[in-house]
Amino acid sequence: MKSFREVLRRVQIVKLFTALYRFKLLQIMIPAAVIVFIYLEGQNEFRRINWVRTLHILHHIKPTTVFLLLGFALMSVAAISVYDFVLRRHFRIPTSLWDTFRYSWIANTSNSVIGFSGIAGAALRTFLYRKRQIPMQTITASIAFLSTITITGLSLLSWAGIFGILPIQILIRVHPWTLYAVWITALYLPGYVILQRTSFYTKWLNRNLPRMNAATIAASIGASLLEWVLAGISFWLIGSCLLPGLSLTEALGIYTISAITGLLSMAPGGIGGFDLTALLGLQLLGYPPDKTAAVLVLFRILYYFFPWMIGLVLAAYDFARDRDNEKERNYEGFESVLNSWQKVWHYPNQFGLLGELGAWSLGKLVFVSGFILLLSAATPGLLYRLEFTGELLSAPLMRLSHQLSVIIGLLLIVLSWGISHRVKRAYQLTLSLLCAGALFTFAKAFDFEEAIFLLIVALLLWISRNRFFRVGAPFSKGKAVLWGLVTFVAAYVYDLLASGLRPAYLKHWPSYAKVSWLINPAQHAAAAIAGLLVAWLLISLILILRPEHLSNKGASEAELHKLRLFLEHERGNLLTHMLFAGDKSFFWACNDQVVIPYAVIRNKLVVLGDPIGHEDLISEAIQECQRFADLYDLSVVFYQVSPHYFPIYLENGYRFFKLGEDALVPLKPFTLIGKQNASLRSVNNRFDREGFRFEVAQPPHESHLIERLREISRNWLKGKKEKGFSLGWFEESYLQLSTITLLISPEGEIIAFASLAPSYDHGETLSVDLMRHDFNTPNGTMDHLFVCLLKWAKEQDYLYFSLGMAPLSSVGQAQAAIREEKLAHFVFKHGGYWYGFEGLRKYKEKFSPAWEPRYLAYPTSVSLPILLLELVRLIARRPKKGID
Known part of the structure; x- marks a missing residue:
């Protein structure tokens, strides 16, 4: 029965790791739970939306209007950089104006799209400013101040709603709980002003840095108000284009409550909470669900998606700027020898900004291109364009273009995986399909907007062509199933949108009867099935053939x-x-x-x-x-x-994780004499008296010896399978290369053996490889075998003998050790049920070894917990030999 102290120590360790991971888990689980709750609560609202009609509304917005709205949205996002300029001045951060603006854009746009509770923005700011050698204390203080000031502008808008300047009562009457949220947000500003004047706030935030003065705080609050007001105006401008009569105050009131709801959800960009509240507010004003949904979709695209894509470009430019400068210097050296055509061909390589767009973002653009092709094929084109195209092309050719657009769209969705992984063959095929997709979407209904977008993506791919150098990438069965499911969902959505839904809302068009539909519902389904078959064939070829796949072929x-x-x-x-x-x-x-x-x-x-x-x-x-x-x-x-x-x-x-320690016994001072080795001496004398013999067998070994050793190994394994990679296993051809030591009973029966592994270091070190014994061997058998091995190795003039590694030995004992090493230390102390970590260390201590640490070296981009699990799988995997 465990003592109370032992139980208490285990509880304390569990509490430690629970506290370390609790915050991260909450940051992920709370937004996920809120999003699920919002979805369940808002199912009725979402069901009222005719998404086909919404897509049609978006499809027919004038390009000039979209560009003007995008321009104001970009200006609104740019205004958020005022925060960083205020912090730059207060903390005297030595960065240029352009660097400050660029860092702000990258951090803010990424945080809006992917950052749970500000994690992405804080991490990116830290990384970018650390590259400029900014002290960590300054970075931490500026990020902490920024995280507390950003809500103050929304707090001012909440006061405007409470005092009736912004009409928010229409939403509060339907959902009274929002009134509490508005009051909590409104009280944040006075609470913040009071808190920042306390000594606690100064010690927590400023420490040895300049104290936040009234001018800095006022400027920061003004920056926050500017951010929220401009975002609300962007929301109003988009809404006024689609919802005639929407006033600025009504839009700002709805935006304020929606932003508060989204903030409470802790989700990136307030997704879910913001959208449902805004949809409800606009519909309460009497606007139809389809148009309100179009407003939300367009706002997300213009205020979040496009700025984030620009942020990806800026980030890629910043991360690769030093390398690009070096390439440009090299380029200047041979530019003079290029002819005119070669200069044109190599011209894009000089633009690091576009060339470093990033395979990840290009992969997402290709994925979006595939969906755009499907949506273009599913939604009707303008009637005058259909009439014009019908006069130029035959109906069969237009149908073929339509069906090929569906197939190419699904293929682009699959190939986006290869683009994200920079596979050269995926780049070549994708570039061809993008150009073909642009041609077919142009031919099916004169949809030049989609064609232009596809050609732009193709141009970006071509500019970044040097980034696609890989000959292959891992593609497992799980990934094949996942991408097969993605294409199935895409094809299903296409067929759902395209079949039977389109004509219902176009019957009132006077010219509708003049143009018959080129594709009927059955042909839509046929196109979707054909696209799925081709996409799944491509996935199968990637999975099965994989001509450039690097596998564990072993050594010939x-x-x-x-x-x-x-x-x-x-x-x-x-x-x-x-x-x-x-x-x-x-x-x-x-x-x-x-x-x-x-x-x-x-x-x-x-x-x-x-x-x-x-x-x-x-x-x-x-x-x-x-x-x-x-x-x-x-x-x-x-x-x-x-x-x-x-x-x-x-x-x-590389960074490091300690795996354990190797036990190296110095052979020159090794002896059984003395009090320290009394137990080993006693075991050794007992086996000598009882007539056990130690023998050494040099290769090649006779077959009857191998068979006896195989029997001992089989008994020792007790049905368990062999491990490999870092451990030797019983394989005749492998044992034929090793010196094998034998322990023989008085009756002449081999009861234990150990194979030896030289270190190929000019005879300095010898180590034990396989060490196994039969059933019912006397107590101390392995002790005696080890003693005999050490004495024999010493006689052969070896300097050291390795007893092998003690896994997790001396790992995570320091107070400053990383979480994973502390967890490993917990496993070392209390994991004896699964593996005798501590017992193995104590056993090897009997031979007075010198402990030499062993480490795992891994890149910073690799997740350590996942890597450790993969290493366990690798060692446990059935060993395979190479082929000739």
Whole structure:
């Protein structure tokens, strides 16, 4: 029975990790729950909306009107940068005006679209300002001040609603709870003014920085009011274009309550809460649901989506500016030798801004292009355009163009995955399909707006063509199912919008009877099915064929022979002998002067141990391996690395997680004499008296010996399957390369064995590989075998003997250790039920080893918890040998 103190300690550890993750979980779960609640509450409102009619309304807005609305929306978003200019002046942040504006745009637009509770904006501001060597204390203080000031403008608008300046009563009468939300928001401003004058606020926010004076606070509140008022005016301008008679005060009143509702939801951009409240408010004014939905959709696109896309461009430009400057300097050196056509062809490469648009954002643009093609095919074109197109082209050609648009739309949705992963073949096919899609959408109904958009995306792809260099990317069965489901949903939405719904709201058109529908409902369904079949065929080809897929093929006999010759003049490590198991592939770097053994798990290329080769070439070899892995969209991680190459890993962008410690027994001072080794001496003497023998078998081994060892191994495993990668396993061809030590009973029966693994370090270090025993062996069998191994290795003039790694040993003990290491320490202390971590460490301590740490080196872009799970899967995976 556990003591009370032990139970209390476990409870404290659990509380620690609960506290660490609680805040993050709440930041995700609360918005998700609110969105679900809003959806359930607003189902009736959403059902009243005819989304086909809404799309038709958006489709027929004049382009000049859209551009004017977009211009004002961009101006409204730009005004948010006033916050950053105020902070720049107060904290004396040494950045240029352009840098300040750019950082503000990137952080604010990303936070509006993807930032839960301001996380994205704070993270981006921190990253961008840290690049300019701004002190972390200044960054933290400015972000903390910004997070407290942004609501003050909305608080002023709430007071305007309470005093009747803005008409908000129409919504409050329907939903009285919104009155409490308005009052809470209104009281925020006076509460903030009182709080910021307290000593607590000064210590928490300013610390050793300049105190917030009245001018700074007033300017910040003014910036907040400007942000909310301009956003509300953008909402009103969009609404007034579609909802005649909508006044500015009515729009601002609805916008204020909607913004408060969205703020309470904690969702990015207030999505869900803002939209439902705004829809309800506009409909209470007597406007039809379809038009109010069009207002919300257009507001989201102009005020959120387009500014965010511009922010992605600015972010990509900022992250790659230094590299682009270097490329431009190199470009100037050979520009003079280009002829005129070559200069035109290479001209886009000089524009880092467009060239670095980013594969991720381009992938999303291609995805949107596919949906635009489907929506264009599902919604009717203007009648005069149909008449004009009908005079130029035949009806069969227009039908074919329509059906091909559907197929191309679904294919673009699938290929957006390849664009996001920078696959060169996906780029080539996507570029062709975009151009073809523009042609067909133009031919089916003279829809030049969609054609222009597709051509713009194609142009951006062409400008960024140098970014698409990968020959492949991981594509699992799960991804295939996911993309198959996405295409199915897209085809279903297309068929739902297109079949039978379009003519219902166009019957009142006087010229409608002059033009018959080119595509009937049955043909819509046929087009959707044909598109699905082609898309699923493409997904199947990507999954099944994958000609450029990097897999775990292992090492062939020729590669193993090459490794043997290589190790004759290069120094190995404790893991080198495991390479001859044949389950690892080899990457030869620096003209075959460095070998990097690896296996692939999901989107990771996992290297076993440190690269083997001359130390001066290790950094270059790591970079070469990273470039090789990047061709297949894989991240390179190093498993069980030693501290010796820490500086090299650091300079190549790696961070570390301690996996445990390797037990290295110094053999020169090893002896059984003395009080410390009394237990080992007693076990050894007992086995000697009872007639047990220790023998060493050198390869090649006879078949009857291998069979006996196989029987012992099978009994030792007790039905469990072998592990691999970083652990040796029972394989005859592998054991034929190893020295095997045997423990033989007085009756002449082999009861235990251990295979040895040299470190290929000129005879300095020897380690144990497989170590297994039969049923019903006497107590102390493994102790005696280890003692015999150490004595024999000492006689052979080895300097060290490795007993293997003690996983999670000495991990996470420091107070400043990262969360994952503290969790690992908890597992080490209390995980004996699943694996004897602490017991294994104590067992190896009996041999007085020197402990050498082993680490996992991984890029900052890799999630450590997910990586650790993948490594468990990799080691537990059934070992596979290479082929000739």
